[in-house]
Amino acid sequence: xxxxxxxxxxxxxxxxxxxxxxxxxxxxxxxxxxxxxxxxxxxxxxxxxxxxxxxxxxxxxxxxxxxxxxxxxxxxxxxxxxxxxxxxxxxxxxxxxxxxxxxxxxxxxxxxxxxxxxxxxxxxxxxxxxxxxxxxxxxxxxxxxxxxxxxxxxxxxxxxxxxxxxxxxxxxxxxxxxxxxxxxxxxxxxxxxxxxxxxxxxxxxxxxxxxxxxxxxxxxxxxx
Amino acid sequence: xxxxxxxxxxxxxxxxxxxxxxxxxxxxxxxxxxxxxxxxxxxxxxxxxxxxxxxxxxxxxxxxxxxxxxxxxxxxxxxxxxxxxxxxxxxxxxxxxxxxxxxxxxxxxxxxxxxxxxxxxxxxxxxxxxxxxxxxxxxxxxxxxxxxxxxxxxxxxxxxxxxxxxxxxxxxxxxxxxxxxxxxxxxxxxxxxxxxxxxxxxxxxxxxxxxxxxxxxxxxxxxxxxxxxxxxxx
Amino acid sequence: xxxxxxxxxxxxxxxxxxxxxxxxxxxxxxxxxxxxxxxxxx
Numbered sequence: 001x002x003x004x005x006x007x008x009x010x011x012x013x014x015x016x017x018x019x020x021x022x023x024x025x026x027x028x029x030x031x032x033x034x035x036x037x038x039x040x041x042x043x044x045x046x047x048x049x050x051x052x053x054x055x056x057x058x059x060x061x062x063x064x065x066x067x068x069x070x071x072x073x074x075x076x077x078x079x080x081x082x083x084x085x086x087x088x089x090x091x092x093x094x095x096x097x098x099x100x101x102x103x104x105x106x107x108x109x110x111x112x113x114x115x116x117x118x119x120x121x122x123x124x125x126x127x128x129x130x131x132x133x134x135x136x137x138x139x140x141x142x143x144x145x146x147x148x149x150x151x152x153x154x155x156x157x158x159x160x161x162x163x164x165x166x167x168x169x170x171x172x173x174x175x176x177x178x179x180x181x182x183x184x185x186x187x188x189x190x191x192x193x194x195x196x197x198x199x200x201x202x203x204x205x206x207x208x209x210x211x212x213x214x215x216x217x218x219x220x221x222x223x224x
Numbered sequence: 225x226x227x228x229x230x231x232x233x234x235x236x237x238x239x240x241x242x243x244x245x246x247x248x249x250x251x252x253x254x255x256x257x258x259x260x261x262x263x264x265x266x267x268x269x270x271x272x273x274x275x276x277x278x279x280x281x282x283x284x285x286x287x288x289x290x291x292x293x294x295x296x297x298x299x300x301x302x303x304x305x306x307x308x309x310x311x312x313x314x315x316x317x318x319x320x321x322x323x324x325x326x327x328x329x330x331x332x333x334x335x336x337x338x339x340x341x342x343x344x345x346x347x348x349x350x351x352x353x354x355x356x357x358x359x360x361x362x363x364x365x366x367x368x369x370x371x372x373x374x375x376x377x378x379x380x381x382x383x384x385x386x387x388x389x390x391x392x393x394x395x396x397x398x399x400x401x402x403x404x405x406x407x408x409x410x411x412x413x414x415x416x417x418x419x420x421x422x423x424x425x426x427x428x429x430x431x432x433x434x435x436x437x438x439x440x441x442x443x444x445x446x447x448x449x450x451x452x453x454x455x456x457x458x
Numbered sequence: 459x460x461x462x463x464x465x466x467x468x469x470x471x472x473x474x475x476x477x478x479x480x481x482x483x484x485x486x487x488x489x490x491x492x493x494x495x496x497x498x499x500x
Contacts, residue, residue: 022465033461037468044472063454083479091468098464111408119405126402129392135458139391142451146384146406149447153409153440160432161412201479208483211490 010196017189034098039186041091043194044084045113051081051198052120052148059144062137071137072213074144075127076205078120080198085117108162112155119147133216239324243332247306248339257340261298265347268294273355283356288418290356292374292411294348295341299378303340304386304399306333311390319456326453330383338379345375361424370421370430373437374414380444381406387455410440 021039058074061067092110093103104110123143130136251257272290276283310316319329349371353359360367385402392398413436420429427434 018469034464036461036465040468040472063451080479083475087472087475090471094464094468094471115405115408118401122398122401122405126388126392126398129394129398131393132391135391138454139388142455143388143402145447145451149443150405150409153443154405154412157409157412157436160436161416164416197476201476204480204483208486208490211487215490215493 007200010193010200013189013196014193017186017193020186020189034095037091037095039190041088041095042187043191044091045088046191047194047198048081048085048088048113048116050195051077051084051202052116052151055081055120055123055144056148059141062141063145068133068137068213071141072206072209074141076202076209078123078144079205080201082117082120082124083201084194084198085113085120088113089117106158106162108155108158111158112151115154116151119150123147236325236328239328240332240335243324243329244335244339247333247336251336251340257302258343261302261340261344262347264298264302265294265344265351268297269348269352269355272352276356284358284422285419287352287356287358287422288415291349291352291418292415294352295345295375296378296407296411298344298348299337299341299382300399300403303337303379303382304389304403306337306383307386308390308395316390320458326456327449329456330387330448330452333386334376334379334383337382338376341375341379341382342372345371358422360421362421362426366427366430367421370417370434371414373434373441374410374417377410377414377437377440377444378407380441380448381410384444384448384452384455387452406444410437413437413440 017039021036054077055074058070058077062070062074089110092113096105096110097103123140126143127136127140130139269290272286272294276286276290307316310319381403385399385406388402389395389398413433417430417433417437420433
């Protein structure tokens with residue numbers, strides 16, 4: 001199976017990056033060793049943003065071309081993005097608890113990631129509540145666009161609110177990166193690993209959705 | 225009103241007006257929505273009064289939040305039926321076939337929601353001021369315009385959420401889920417602005433909040449302008 | 459919680475969720491292939 005080498009590569013890269021995260025990267029000056037969570041939390045966040053941007057783009061392509069494939073891509077991307085968004089939120093709050101004593105800060109970035117999560121949760125639940133295939137694809141596409149647009153609006157509102165209400169800084173604000181190239185390297189390795197993981201999960205999810213769609217089609221045509 | 229085949233802008237506004245008046249006429253016949261909004265306003269403000277302790281000296285801190293929570297809930301609980309009831313009654317096909325552009329339908333429904341929310345606020349705001357014992361120290365016209373802008377944004381959200389939800393099997397459950405991501409972008413500026421309005425402020429002090437709400441409005445309308453026909457037409 | 463415990467927890471959360479997701483996908487695929495094999499039972 002030609003997927004084997006790709007799979008092996010993905011796991012190898014992630015293994016190497018885990019090593020770098022735990023052992024190779026040096027301890028940070030002000031945060032000690034705790035900061036290493038950053039190397040798992042941040043790539044997850046980036047990947048979830050990537051996933052939802054993809055959903056946004058695929059939604060636009062669907063509306064313009066009406067090819068069902070784009071709807072499947074949008075849906076698969078949203079599902080996997082939801083997974084990584086959940087990971088981001090949980091790892092972020094654990095880190096916040098440890099570094100700052102509280103699980104949730106209402107920091108603008110945290111808050112808009114939470115809203116991102118809720119938006120795509122709405123996207124996924126909406127899809128589950130519509131039975132007609134064409135309607136589901138069409139309305140989800142509009143929802144995918146709306147959800148994406150709502151994120152910057154929420155982020156800037158939350159950021160503005162933060163300027164009027166003082167709040168403790170997130171641990172990331174204290175990290176200094178330009179200094180240690182090994183940290184940058186670790187971050188790069190981890191990001192590559194997580195992104196490859198995302199692409200692989202996206203591919204698997206897409207195939208699963210395709211299979212499910214095939215069944216629906218076959219049933220509808222009365223062949224079974 | 226003259227026929228305006230050579231004035232496309234005017235006929236668009238006419239279409240919006242027609243939708244608005246159609247729904248208003250329906251509402252005037254039965255008045256179920258406006259009565260329940262009035263009762264809800266009283267109930268919400270009483271609940272907030274009891275919860276915060278009516279003689280609470282810090283009540284001013286909470287006033288903006290309670291005000292907008294009441295308005296938001298009126299919107300979500302009551303007014304997201306604008307499209308759903310068309311679907312339930314079967315008149316959605318009439319809307320689709322009518323020679324009215326989809327954008328006009330959306331704006332008409334938004335205008336209707338805005339009118340009802342505005343009328344509702346006429347109950348909500350004064351009863352809040354009486355029960356929680358505060359008043360707006362700023363110029364009344366400013367208060368009305370700033371609150372009005374916030375309400376308009378919520379009306380836009382209510383209209384599009386209603387249109388999306390009408391296709392769902394679980395309408396009641398999906399409405400909060402769909403509204404939730406859209407609301408913070410406008411609710412936060414509105415709440416901040418209201419706090420300043422209660423304390424007393426001129427328009428200069430409100431410029432950021434007004435800009436936020438205006439950007440929200442323009443961005444939402446721009447996106448919906450392009451995408452709404454896909455929502456409306458099957 | 460010392461650093462090792464923290465990192466262990468966070469990595470297990472990450473990989474744990476990924477694993478759970480794969481399990482979920484797997485069960486979905488299973489459901490589909492049973493539907494394929496025994497159409498009357500659907």
